[in-house]
Amino acid sequence: MKFPKKLCEDTVLEYIRTKTPLSGVPAGVELPPNTDLGDLAIALPLRIAKKLQKNPMEIAQDLAEYLLSNRPELEAVEVAKPGFLNCRFSDRYLIKEMLRIVDADSLELPQIGQDSSILIEFVSANPTGPLHVGHGRGAIYGDVLARLFQAFGYRVEKEYYVNDGGSQIERLGRSLKLRLKEEAGATVDFESELYKGKYLKKLARRPEIDVSMSVEELAKFSKKEILSWIFDSLKKSRIEFDNTVFESEVASRSKIERIIEKLAAVDLVYEKEEALFLKTSSLGDDKDRVLIRGNGEPTYFINDLAYHLNKFDRGYDRMINVWGHDHHGYQQRLLSGMEALGCEKSRLEIKLYQLVDLYRAGEPVKMSTRAGEFVTLDELLEEVGADAVRFNFLTKNHNSPLDFDIDVATSRTEENPVYYVQYAHTRLASILRKAGSDFENSVVGSELSKASHDLVFKTLCFPGFLEDVLKGREPHKITFWLRELASKFHTFYVEHRVINYEDEELTTLRLKLVELLKLTLKTGLNLLDVRAPDKM
RNA sequence: GCGUCCGUAGCUCAGUCAGGACAGAGCAGCGGCCUCCUAAGCCGCAGGUCGGAGGUUCAAAUCCUCCCGGACGCGCCA
Numbered sequence: 001m002k003f004p005k006k007l008c009e010d011t012v013l014e015y016i017r018t019k020t021p022l023s024g025v026p027a028g029v030e031l032p033p034n035t036d037l038g039d040l041a042i043a044l045p046l047r048i049a050k051k052l053q054k055n056p057m058e059i060a061q062d063l064a065e066y067l068l069s070n071r072p073e074l075e076a077v078e079v080a081k082p083g084f085l086n087c088r089f090s091d092r093y094l095i096k097e098m099l100r101i102v103d104a105d106s107l108e109l110p111q112i113g114q115d116s117s118i119l120i121e122f123v124s125a126n127p128t129g130p131l132h133v134g135h136g137r138g139a140i141y142g143d144v145l146a147r148l149f150q151a152f153g154y155r156v157e158k159e160y161y162v163n164d165g166g167s168q169i170e171r172l173g174r175s176l177k178l179r180l181k182e183e184a185g186a187t188v189d190f191e192s193e194l195y196k197g198k199y200l201k202k203l204a205r206r207p208e209i210d211v212s213m214s215v216e217e218l219a220k221f222s223k224k225e226i227l228s229w230i231f232d233s234l235k236k237s238r239i240e241f242d243n244t245v246f247e248s249e250v251a252s253r254s255k256i257e258r259i260i261e262k263l264a265a266v267d268l269v270y271e272k273e274e275a276l277f278l279k280t281s282s283l284g285d286d287k288d289r290v291l292i293r294g295n296g297e298p299t300y301f302i303n304d305l306a307y308h309l310n311k312f313d314r315g316y317d318r319m320i321n322v323w324g325h326d327h328h329g330y331q332q333r334l335l336s337g338m339e340a341l342g343c344e345k346s347r348l349e350i351k352l353y354q355l356v357d358l359y360r361a362g363e364p365v366k367m368s369t370r371a372g373e374f375v376t377l378d379e380l381l382e383e384v385g386a387d388a389v390r391f392n393f394l395t396k397n398h399n400s401p402l403d404f405d406i407d408v409a410t411s412r413t414e415e416n417p418v419y420y421v422q423y424a425h426t427r428l429a430s431i432l433r434k435a436g437s438d439f440e441n442s443v444v445g446s447e448l449s450k451a452s453h454d455l456v457f458k459t460l461c462f463p464g465f466l467e468d469v470l471k472g473r474e475p476h477k478i479t480f481w482l483r484e485l486a487s488k489f490h491t492f493y494v495e496h497r498v499i500n501y502e503d504e505e506l507t508t509l510r511l512k513l514v515e516l517l518k519l520t521l522k523t524g525l526n527l528l529d530v531r532a533p534d535k536m
Numbered sequence: 537g538c539g540u541c542c543g544u545a546g547c548u549c550a551g552u553c554a555g556g557a558c559a560g561a562g563c564a565g566c567g568g569c570c571u572c573c574u575a576a577g578c579c580g581c582a583g584g585u586c587g588g589a590g591g592u593u594c595a596a597a598u599c600c601u602c603c604c605g606g607a608c609g610c611g612c613c614a
Contacts, residue, residue, distance in 0.1 A: 026554060033557060043556055046595080056594090082594080084557065126614065168614060193613090275612055286539080286610075293612040300614045328540050329609040354541070355608075395562090396549065399541060401607060403548070408563095416576095417562070423576050431573050472553080480550060483561080494569090494578045514573095536576065 003464035004089060004457065005029055007073060008040055015066050022048060035450075038078065038086035039457045045083040056083025091448045094456040095509075099443070101460075102515045107523050109463050113154030119311060120146045122322035123234065124161040127227045128172050129197050131377040134324065134356040136237065137402060139377075140393040141353050142322040143239045144475040147527050152470060157316075159243040164223055165251060165303055171195065172226075173219025179204035180211040180218075199226075233377045238386055238529050250310050251303035259305055259341065260291065268340045278302075283336035305337045312343045319347055320473075325354045351473055353398040359405040375406060387530045391418035394476045394528065417483055421521065422533055424486035428518035429534035431498050432511070438501075441508040451492050452513055458485060459520045466527070475528075482524045489517055 002010070012027040025048060032041035045059035052059065057079065064077040064085055075090035101107060122142025125135050142158070149156045175195040178188045183204050190196050200222070203209075209221055234240070260276070263269045268279045274294035278301075281288050291302040311319055323330075331350050338345050358375055381389055383406070395417065396402050448456065462481070469477050498510045525532040 028554090028556090030556090033559095037557085041557085046556065050594080080557075082557080128614095163614060166614060273612085277612095290612045295612080297612085299612065304614095324608095325541070326608060327614095330614095331540090352541085357607085400549075401542070405548095408548095419576050420562090423574080427574065427577085434573050477550085480561080487561090490577055491579090493573080494575095497573070499573055536574075 004073070004460055005040060005464050007071060008042070008067070008087060011067055011071050012042060012044060012063070014070070015063055016044075016048075019062070019066065020048065020052060022051060032086060035454045037080070038076070038088045040087045042085040042087065043083075045085070049083065057081070059083065060085050089457060091453060092445070094448060094453065094460065095443060095446060095512075097460055098456050098512055098516050101519065102512055105519065107463055107519065109151050109153075109466065111153030112467070113149060113152045116317040117155040117157075117315075118149055119157050119159055119314070119316040119319045120149070120322065121159045121161055121311075121320070123230075123239075124163070125230060126163045126168060127223045127230065128168055128195055129226065130199055130229050131233045133358060133375055133377055133380050133404060136377040136380065136389065137356050137393045137398075138322050138324060138353050139234060139237060139239055140390050141351075141398050141475065143237075144390075144394060144478075144528055145320070145322070145351075145473060147529060148466065148470050148475060151527060152467070157242045158240075159245060160241045161307060162227065162244060162246045163300070165247040166300055169219045169223055170215065172222050173215035173217075176200050176203060176209075176218045176222050177211065177213075177215055180209065184211055199229075229378075233381070236381050236386060237377065237389065245307065245310075247303055247307065251298070251306040255306045255310075256298050256302055259302060259309065262342075263291075263340055266340065266342075278337060278340060280333060280336040280340070283339050285332050285336040289333055289337070301333065301337065304334060305341065308334065308338055308348070309341055309343070312338070312347070317347065318349065321348070321350045323350060323352050325352045328352050349473075351398070354401040356402045356404050359403060359407075380406070387422070388416050388418050390528055391421075391479055391530050392416065394479045397474065397476055417479070418530060419536075421479075421482045421486045421525065422531065423536060424489050425518060425521045425525070425532045426534060426536045427493055428489070428514050428521070431514050432518065433534075435499050435507070435511055439504055439508040439511055441505045443505065443509040443512060446505065446509045448509075449496075451488075451496065452510070455485075455488055455492060455513060455517065458488065459516055462520055462524070478524055478527060482521060485517070485520065485524075 008029045009027040012029060016022055016025055016027075025044070027042070028044040028047060029040055029042050032038055042063070045056040045063060049056040049059060060079040060083045064079050067074055067077045067085070067087065073089055073093040074087055075093075076088040078086045078088075080086055120142055122145075123131075123135060123139045125131055131139070146156050146158050171194055175190070178190060178194065179200045182188045182201075203222055203225060206225075209218060213221075231241075260269065263278060268282070269291065270277055270279070275290050276292035277288045278291050279288050289301055290299050291305075292298055308319075331352075334350075335345050335348070338348060384392075393402070465481060466478070469475060496510065498507065498514060500507050522532040
């Protein structure tokens, strides 16, 4: 099935191809500023008038006639100054599509990803402390992105990369040891590099460990415990992973050596001041980067190269990394490194999300894992609930910093936009419950009111809209779209009574619309993994 | 200093990638609406030099240049 906008675009492109000498011109089909003008607007004549040396109004007139005779789904195409076209679809077409979708009980998203596999790596927070709200934002973004790809037929794997190498784990062990000493009555002094969070105090009281254990043993213990906290928090956010990959396994000594050999073979490494460098500056990075430190220890960077080489070797068509914006300076380094290893770097895509600035009663809360002063994702989930957290983290573009005032989020839960959309779904369910199976008239030749026409048209555009959302990796647009549809429905609900035993044909038609709207809201909420309740 | 992102209504933000018809929501404010499918809702009013200045264009919030403000990054940390 083709969506309304796609139908129009195809015909406009056909017109360009057959009736003009131009090529490579986008169709310019868009939504009009308001629905009184029509269902779709076309600005093409204004864009090509100069190239064709013609009056835009003349082109518009010609294109309008072409559209009307080649697109039977269109009922009217009007020309407007200074050269716009406004298209209106016929009620017959909209009703036919509506009935088809309602009968199938599915929006039938095109399975454009059927032959592609995709790996989405996200969260990947270090196992040195519980997840905070900032992690939550990346988690929801990655998860919904994965769900979107799945809905379009892609084979998707969700992956968590555990940075359990390097000095941070050793510091974690030392931090826990200090807390144990403290428990035993000693006065302790924390270096600035150590983790001072209260979660380690909690851990220090666990019976399995005691102060005599080595830093290494304590590190292993706390890493395992904290990781299970993290996966618990994610589960409460309705997020589960297909793969968990450990840095300690994927970046073993032998694998590191193999990477160095590979890079040396293409003459991209050199030694300087006892350290081994990669010539990333010749591949687009600002400067060369250290692979092996002067003390012989591998850097995080070379371990990451090993991990990503492992990813590439697994043969996915596309790999997406979701990172916090504080890593943006690291992007080029990784991409240059992968290029040095001969990987096709266009298969790897890095999406950054801006961090969350937390406020409490208008006052900024400084978050730092080491200082241990932060609000955990668990606390937020506890106070606000998974539906509201998931929905709200997607009400802003991932490129924009998110200001999150805890007091606002917790004290005004009724005003949360997620309830607005859920309530629309509830009202729809309530109407269907009430109507039962009393109305079974034929509606094929019916006419739609303006409000119904607009509602059907908008929902028919949803699959195409989702495809755009997927291509742009911008799942936050779904929450805006759902809010818009809910708003249009709430208005419709107040102005039109659906169930009316005096006019069964009209009632049947409106019930079909109700079914269509309910299915659409449910599909959208499912993509976000937010509940679509029948009762509230 | 260099780099990335952000700057749109009192507040939080869509819209910027693919330039088009009077710049849109939500919240907060003010005023209305429940004998009727859930008022967690609806309707109306008010609120804007789209950070600033130039430029390109028939047309700029959108593209280009410069400037101002904010966040983040620029380790042999991860």
